[in-house]
Amino acid sequence: MMQLPEEFIREAKLLMGEERFNGFMEAFNEEAPTSIRLNPKFNLGARPQHAVPWCEEGFYLEGRPQFTFDPLFHAGCYYVQEAASMFVTHVLRQFIQEPVAMLDLCAAPGGKSTAARSVLPEGSVLVSNEPIPTRAQILLENITKWGLPDCVVTNNYPRDYRKAKLMFDVILCDVPCSGEGMFRKDPATIGEWSLQNVEKCWRLQREIVADAWACLNPGGILIYSTCTFNTKENEENVRWIIDTYEAEILEIPTQPEWHITGSLLEGFDAPVYRFIPGITQSEGLFMAVFRKRGERKEVRGKRSVLQQVKGLNVLPPPISDVPSTTIDLPYSEALKYLRGEALTLPADTPRGIVSVAYKGYALGPAKNIGNRANNLYPKPWRIKTTHLPSEEIKIIDIQ
Secondary structure, three states: OOOOOHHHHHHHHHHHHHHHHHHHHHHHHHHOOEEEOOOOOOOOOOOEEEEEOOOOOEEEEOOOOHHHOOOOOOOOOOOEEOOOHHHHHHHHHHHOOOOOOOEEOOOOOOOOHHHHHOOOOOOEEEEEEEOHHHHHHHHHHHHHHHOOEEEEEOOOHHHHHHHHHHOOOEEEOOOOOHHHHHHOOOHHHHOOOHHHHHHHHHHHHHHHHHHHOOOOEEEEEEEEOOOOOOOOOOOOHHHHHHHHHHHHEEOOOOOOHHHHEEOOOOOOOOEEEEEOOEEEEOOEEEEEEEOOOOOOOOOOHHHHHHHHHHHHOOOOOOOOOOOOHHHHHHHHHHHHHHHHHHHHOOOOOEEEEEEEEOOOOEEEEEEEEOEEEEEEEEEEOOOOOOOOOOOOOEEEEEE
């Protein structure tokens, strides 16, 4: 059993009650569930194992395979994501039926952004932002590999969006938090937790929401989420949003068998959604959804949004143009490519830039110079290990 901070245990017991807290603690004796979300742009055939009930693209796996050695993972055929985080797809499906401009304000590593873009109506545009440069590069990699159209990645602070006066129809604030919901999966978060950090987080979260609210169109939707349990970062911030902005909080339909918990704060009756390990089949998450009062304006074209973000720090994708010629690689050669090694392509491969693929799914470009092909796979994306698995890693079936 992991040793949790005494202050956290005391607060969590009071919040959850004896039965839920015991279920939460028992979860530490179990392996954290592994779940993936399939990319809807691919025809991936048979679905793996058990479905995530609130996300039709999401599935649980039995155990945690070596994703690093599956070329289809690098091709963006699926994304490894906590099941609770997939709840954003359920939320968007409830309220968004026409094209929108959406901003994911604290988006790295990209799980909720790729999930959101997968369910937004055709013609929508998604801007995914991450303030920390190293994390912004990881976000850019995942957005690029996911490969859906009309996505922009930026490296700015939330206040930069407010200063630029950019406006959006949907804003996701998956805010930095004290991380209590990740204790089981990431033990390092336990050592970083403190009551002082909780205090620091809820103040920062309000600053981010204030910047986001200024960028939200009348009638627009704001999604607020954390991966923590305490009421200061959750219910108290929800109450602050309602009181400060006269925001309308929205109810999301759920099913009892999903085991999603509502508010645990006495006297608090607004609809909120809490995922607790040991209760729900996921790691921890809290989410609330708001609508900004006022008449919704006509949706601006995506070209207008893309033009306006040019004033911010937009990160260009390392891979953009897809060559017309595609060469499919066997498993061992695909791993060589992903490690950044040179390739030997079939003799009839045309000279110049070609696309290399695995089972028909593009991995990236290479430059064929005749006797060999130079590897153009972006260096930061390359597999670092030279280890080869004893057999081909197969996580999903494809057609």
